[in-house]
Amino acid sequence: MIIKKPSRRLAIDGDALLKDALKDIGHHIEQPLRRAFLQRSLTLGGLSLLSGCAIVDESSVENALMKVSRFNDKVQGWLFDPKRLAPTYPDSMITRPFPFNAYYDEDEIREVDEESYRLEVSGMVADKHAWTLAELRAMPQTDQVTRHICVEGWSAIGKWGGVPFASFLRKVGADLSAKYVGFKCADDYYTSIDMPTALHPQTLLTLTYDSQPLPPRYGFPMKLRMPTKLGYKNPKHIQAIFVTNTYPGGYWEDQGYNWFGGS
Amino acid sequence: MDNDTGLIHPLWVRVTHWINAVAVVILVTSGWKIYDASPLFGFRFPENITLGGWLGGAIQWHFAAMWLLFANGLVYLACNVISGRLRSKFFPLSPRAVLADVLAAVKGQLSHADLRHYNAVQRTAYLFVMLDSVLLVLSGLVLWKSVQFPVLRELLGGYEAARRVHFLAMAAMVAFAGVHLLMVALVPRTLLAMVRGR
Numbered sequence: 001m002i003i004k005k006p007s008r009r010l011a012i013d014g015d016a017l018l019k020d021a022l023k024d025i026g027h028h029i030e031q032p033l034r035r036a037f038l039q040r041s042l043t044l045g046g047l048s049l050l051s052g053c054a055i056v057d058e059s060s061v062e063n064a065l066m067k068v069s070r071f072n073d074k075v076q077g078w079l080f081d082p083k084r085l086a087p088t089y090p091d092s093m094i095t096r097p098f099p100f101n102a103y104y105d106e107d108e109i110r111e112v113d114e115e116s117y118r119l120e121v122s123g124m125v126a127d128k129h130a131w132t133l134a135e136l137r138a139m140p141q142t143d144q145v146t147r148h149i150c151v152e153g154w155s156a157i158g159k160w161g162g163v164p165f166a167s168f169l170r171k172v173g174a175d176l177s178a179k180y181v182g183f184k185c186a187d188d189y190y191t192s193i194d195m196p197t198a199l200h201p202q203t204l205l206t207l208t209y210d211s212q213p214l215p216p217r218y219g220f221p222m223k224l225r226m227p228t229k230l231g232y233k234n235p236k237h238i239q240a241i242f243v244t245n246t247y248p249g250g251y252w253e254d255q256g257y258n259w260f261g262g263s
Numbered sequence: 264m265d266n267d268t269g270l271i272h273p274l275w276v277r278v279t280h281w282i283n284a285v286a287v288v289i290l291v292t293s294g295w296k297i298y299d300a301s302p303l304f305g306f307r308f309p310e311n312i313t314l315g316g317w318l319g320g321a322i323q324w325h326f327a328a329m330w331l332l333f334a335n336g337l338v339y340l341a342c343n344v345i346s347g348r349l350r351s352k353f354f355p356l357s358p359r360a361v362l363a364d365v366l367a368a369v370k371g372q373l374s375h376a377d378l379r380h381y382n383a384v385q386r387t388a389y390l391f392v393m394l395d396s397v398l399l400v401l402s403g404l405v406l407w408k409s410v411q412f413p414v415l416r417e418l419l420g421g422y423e424a425a426r427r428v429h430f431l432a433m434a435a436m437v438a439f440a441g442v443h444l445l446m447v448a449l450v451p452r453t454l455l456a457m458v459r460g461r
Contacts, residue, residue, distance in 0.1 A: 068327040079411050086410045152300035256319035
């Protein structure tokens with residue numbers, strides 16, 4: 001695949017953009033959780049007249065939008081080509097510094113102890129033993145330089161290394177016909193993905209960033225990196241992985257972000 | 264056909280026009296909210312003219328209304344081509360005719376006596392907004408599914424370039440709508456025609 005290199009001017013724009021993005025992430029995080037976001041959404045903005053006249057029942061609008069979001073999950077599952085690869089880039093195009101992003105501020109980054117760390121594996125898998133970091137590092141590794149696209153719109157290129165998630169799932173004897181793989185994280189984040197994406201060749205149980213052990217800010221000791229999904233679908237500080245047919249949802253997804261979140 | 268019935272706009276034009284208007288208002292206002300989450304340029308859209316309340320809500324509106332715009336746009340284009348209206352109403356079109364009509368408009372000499380007839384400026388503007396809508400859908404597709412549509416992505420210069428294309432196409436759409444509304448205000452009969460057809 002031929003990837004067009006951006007012009008120098010674009011690269012500079014990218015830097016400015018990233019600074020803005022970093023600023024915005026802070027702004028974004030400061031806002032509290034909004035489970036009833038649509039109740040506010042209708043009284044704000046263009047459709048305020050409708051709700052004012054009670055033409056539209058707010059909860060029915062909320063339900064309708066959620067239904068469309070579920071429909072969009074299906075469409076994305078259908079559009080997803082398990083063999084189509086996300087573009088890869090030369091090391092020279094890596095965004096430095098790569099932005100920190102989470103639902104909390106940088107001073108709240110969780111420190112996970114390497115010695116006592118165990119990765120729990122449960123659900124529809126044959127081998128449920130807890131993994132040490134050393135065991136994960138002993139598996140065959142690969143790396144990739146890919147674009148991380150945030151739901152907010154900004155993007156940044158980074159270099160991640162680790163174990164192809166498909167090899168890991170096969171190694172633990174996961175039921176590959178199951179619908180979902182769920183993740184629970186040390187920072188209380190949680191999310192879940194579809195099995196075809198879990199088995200995608202670029203989906204990586206990530207142990208390194210830029211050829212160094214994953215630093216805490218990027219999810220030490222381990223994160224899941226998927227260049228075929230938006231940033232919020234890529235969990236950091238993963239403590240538990242489970243394979244299931246029961247929809248597990250996710251931290252942002254339960255608040256209204258699209259579940260499939262694919263790109 | 265239209266001449267026989269005295270109809271200015273057939274029913275399908277009016278229905279698709281108003282569905283499109285609703286879709287565009289939702290897409291633009293929710294799109295502004297999404298833009299505000301990570302502004303490409305040095306400004307934000309004021310909160311009170313955006314739709315969705317927060318990023319997740321805005322995205323839900325945007326990704327629902329996109330189907331409305333897409334499906335309605337397909338119906339509009341199909342009817343336009345099949346009925347022969349596209350050819351009869353919008354062509355022929357030449358730069359010279361556009362220039363002549365622009366000059367006439369500036370001098371206040373452009374006739375709006377027959378609303379069934381589109382002058383060269385109108386033809387250009389409506390064709391432009393059709394193409395702009397197509398560009399909005401295609402660039403939006405790249406932003407939504409940049410991995411799944413590699414050819415489209417590279418045609419637009421990559422993900423980051425597609426963001427700019429999508430924004431500029433939105434700006435062009437809003438500019439069109441501004442002029443369009445101004446023209447309707449100047450010739451209010453056109454609004455009546457788009458509602459009841461004559």
